[in-house]
Amino acid sequence: MPGTGGARPSRNGNGAVTRSTLRQQIADALRDEVLAGRLQPGQEFTVKEIADQYGVSATPVREALVDLSAQGLLDAVQHRGFQVHEYSLDDYREMIEARSMVVDGIFRAEKEHDRGPRAATILTSVRRRGEEARRAATAGDLTILIGYDLRFWRELSELFGNPYLADFLHRLRVQAWVCAVQHLRRLPDLRGHLWAGHTELVEALARGDAKAAHELVIGYNHHCLALVERLAAE
Template sequence: MPGSGGNGAVTRSTLRQQIADALRDEVLAGRLQPGQEFTVKEIAEQYGVSATPVREALVDLSAQGLLEADQHRGFRVHEYSAADYRGMIEARSLVTDGMFTSLAKGGMRQIDDPRAVAALAAVRRRGEEAQRAAAAGDLNILIGYDLRFWRELSGLFGNPYLADFLHRLRVQSWVCAVQHLRRVDDLKGYLWSGHTELVDALARRDPAAAHTIVTEYNAHSLALIERLAAR
C-alpha cells in the first residue's frame, strides 16, 4: 500500500481484526463446521486480501481456541466436547463469582454516578434484546446481543483484563454450544433469557441474587448441551 509504513501497519492490523471477527462469526453461524479444514490461501481468496493479515487472523483465532493449526494442512475449526463445555462453565463461574464478591465488598461503587446509571441502563437494553431473541429462538441474533451484554456488564466492574477474559470464555462457550444447538429445528423455549433479572439484581446491589441467577443459567445451559451431545 502506498504511503507511510505506519499507515500500512495500522491498515493491516485493522484488516487482521476484521478478518478474525468475520471468521469467528462464520463459526458461530455454523457456516464453518467443526473439523472443517481450510488454508490461508483459500481465506485470502475468499476475502480478496493478501495472505499476511489472513495468516495473522488465523493465528489469533487459534490462540483463542477457536481454530487448530496444522503445519502441513492449514487450519481447522476446533471440535469441542460436552466435557469442554463443562470446563468453560466452571471457568465462567469463577469469573462471575469474583465479580459478585467484588460487588458485595463495594465493587461498582460508582453505580450511583449518573454515567454509571446510564451505562447500566444501556446494558439492560442489550439484555432486553437478548431476551427477545432467546424467546424467538433466534440463535444468531441472541449470540450477538449476549456477547455484547456480558462484555459491557463485566466492563462496569472497571477491570479490563477481567472483561476481556470473560469475553473470550463466552465466545468459546458459544462456539462449543452452537455445534449442538444447530441440530435443534426450533429453539423456542430452549435458550436462557434472564439477562434483565441479572442486571436488576446488580442494580439492587444484591450479589446473592445475581449468583443464584447465573448458577441457574449455567446449570440450564450445561444440562441442555449435555443432553444434545448425548443424542
C-alpha cells in the first residue's frame, strides 16, 4: 500500500490483518495522497472506489474516510461519498495564527521546564528529523520534507510532555500542509523556496535560548504565509 505514513499490517493469532490496523493504514495512505497533491481539493470519490483501489472490503475504508473527515481533510457528500476538503487562503492564515499561538505557549513553558534524560533523548531524535527536513527543503523535495517536518514537530511537541497539545498541533500542521500543497505544487522547482531552519531551531532549544527559538518560529511562519500568499495571488 502506498504512502509514507502507513505501517506494515499487524496480524492476529490467526494470521489475518486486523481491521483496526487496516483502517489506519488506509487512512494513512489517503492522507499521504492528499498531502502529495495527488488527491486534489474538491475531488470526489466513493467508498467502493477506494475499496476497489486497495482491494479491501468497504467497512475499514468507510471507517478510514470518517476518521479523515473528523480531521478536517475530507467532507462527506450526502448520497455521493466523500470529497477532499477545500481550504481557502483565509483558512491558511488562521492556521498559521493558531499554530503560532500554540508554539509560542510551548516555548514560554520551556523556560520553566525541567530537562532530564528523556528530554535529551527526544532532542537527539528531533535533531535527526531536523537534519533530514533541512536536506529535503534545500533539495526542493516537498514530499520528503512534509514527512520529516511533521515528524519533527510531533516529536518536538512531545518534549513538553502534553500529549493533547502534541495531537492538536500535529493535526493543525497536517491541515496547514494540505492547504499549502495545492499552491506549492505550481512551482516547477522548489529549491530555495522552502524553509530549512529546523536544525537551527533544535540548537536554540538545546542551549535553552527560548528567545532565539521564538524568533526562528516567527520567521518560519512569516516565510510560509508570504510564499503561499504570493503563489495564491499568481
